[in-house]
Amino acid sequence: MICNYKVYTSFKYTYKVITKLLLYYIVITFSVSGYALTFDSELIDGKLVYGQLADGEKLFVQNNYLNIGKNDKNLFEIHPDKQGRFILGIPQDKSELSVVIQKDNVKKEVSFPVSLRTWDEEFVTGLPPKKVSPNQQDNERIVSESLAMRQARQVSDFNNFPNAWQRPVLEFKRISSQFGSRRILNNVKKQGHSGTDYAAPIGTAITAPAPGKVVYIHPDMFLTGQTVMIDHGFGVFSSYSHMSSINVELNQNVNTGDLIGSIGQTGRATGPHLHFTITWYGVRVNPEDLF
Ligand SMILES: [Zn+2]
Numbered sequence: 001m002i003c004n005y006k007v008y009t010s011f012k013y014t015y016k017v018i019t020k021l022l023l024y025y026i027v028i029t030f031s032v033s034g035y036a037l038t039f040d041s042e043l044i045d046g047k048l049v050y051g052q053l054a055d056g057e058k059l060f061v062q063n064n065y066l067n068i069g070k071n072d073k074n075l076f077e078i079h080p081d082k083q084g085r086f087i088l089g090i091p092q093d094k095s096e097l098s099v100v101i102q103k104d105n106v107k108k109e110v111s112f113p114v115s116l117r118t119w120d121e122e123f124v125t126g127l128p129p130k131k132v133s134p135n136q137q138d139n140e141r142i143v144s145e146s147l148a149m150r151q152a153r154q155v156s157d158f159n160n161f162p163n164a165w166q167r168p169v170l171e172f173k174r175i176s177s178q179f180g181s182r183r184i185l186n187n188v189k190k191q192g193h194s195g196t197d198y199a200a201p202i203g204t205a206i207t208a209p210a211p212g213k214v215v216y217i218h219p220d221m222f223l224t225g226q227t228v229m230i231d232h233g234f235g236v237f238s239s240y241s242h243m244s245s246i247n248v249e250l251n252q253n254v255n256t257g258d259l260i261g262s263i264g265q266t267g268r269a270t271g272p273h274l275h276f277t278i279t280w281y282g283v284r285v286n287p288e289d290l291f
Contacts, residue, residue, distance in 0.1 A: 035101050035110075043114045046092040046180050046192075048236065048278060048285040053084040058102040061088075065098075067282030069150045075100055075107075079234060081161040087234045089280025090114055092180050092192050119192055120181035141222045152216040152229060153237050153281050162210045162232040165290040166256060168240065168276050169206055169263065172198035176273055179286040195239070195277035196287045202244050202272045204263040208254040209238060209290075217250050224275065225266025230254065238287075241275035242266050 036054030043049060053059055060075040070076075078099075080086040090097055097112045134142065177197040183190050208230065215237070216229035224241030228248060231237055244264025248254060265272045278287040 035103060035108075037101060039112075043090060043097055043112055045090055045094050045114055045116050046119075046284070046286045047289050048087060048089050048280055051086050051088065053080050053086060055084070056103055057084075059086060060100040060102070060107075061098075065283070067091075067150075067284075068154045069147065069282075070154075079156075079158050081158070081234070085161060087162070087236060087280060089235070089283035089285045091283050092119065117180070120178060122181070122183045124183055124185050125187070138222060145218070145221050145223070148218075149216060149227075149229060149239070150282055153279065156231050156235045156237070156281070157213060157233045160211050160233050162212070162234065162236050164256070165209050166207075167198070167291050168209045168238070168260070169198040169200055169204060169274050171204060172200045172274075174199050175288075176271070179284075179288060192284075194284045195241075195275050197273045197275050198263075199271065199273040200263050202262070202264055206240055206243065206260045206262060206274055208256055208258045208260055211255050212238070212253070214248045214250055214252045214254065217246060217248070219246075221267055223268050225269065226261070226264060227267075228260055230260075235280045237277075237279050237281075239277045239279075241277075242269040242273060244272075 035057060037057060037059065038052050040050040040052070041047075059078040059080070061078065062073045063070040063076050064073060066076060078086050078088060093116065095114050095116055097114050098109065099112075100107050100109050175196055176199040177193050179194070179196050180192040182192040210232050212230040212232040214228060215231045216227070218227045221227050221241075226243040226246055227239065227241050228243065228246055229237055229239040240260060242264050243261040243266060246261040247259045248261070254260065263272055263274050269275075276287055278285050278290065
């Protein structure tokens, strides 16, 4: 048995080495093929990744990738800063990233392998089907409210490249729910949790995690209560839900650490917490990766 185990572990090791070599091979082949695009980190699902384009290169994804209500396959150009740096969000559970790179007026479709993470799952069975979904009237309100937020994410600012991030709640008690965790109700996989929940007493300060501009405010959303959204530029948006007070105005510019509002329990919340999201356009990513 011990012998078999050793064979197994050494096989696992060999497998790891082969995978690594394969990845290097892909990266090398890729640069040999005439493009110099690079990513700063490994490509992982549910992650905001930073990258670098070479002079004269342009980068695109299809409109439907962005999850902002445009479901066609037309190409959307990813706006880099003056140094060619760009940001891109990879959706949860997506094992491949397909982009189009343009150089010398020639467009080429390229796919990168994405490593999948293991996300928390909670199985709930035996629920009456009616309890799993809200009633029609509530549902219509939820849909129209989420549409308004999606539309606000269609246009981002390209003045300041968001480089450094800090948590929006500096004095939280605990993270009560991680990004990506999901409930499996009656064997139906629900979408992963769209953000991070920071539990803290009502009134705890919520501050800006990076510079940006307030692009959406709602005093009473069905699910998220008092809600604020900030555009940090280059497609990155943050949102704040269940607040008890809001200290910013629409179109206001904020700097890192500026007061946005305070923790509450408005909307559908079982206790006081901040539900905090980071999206790249409409692609949800794990905020905790940034801190
Ligand atoms: Zn939440």
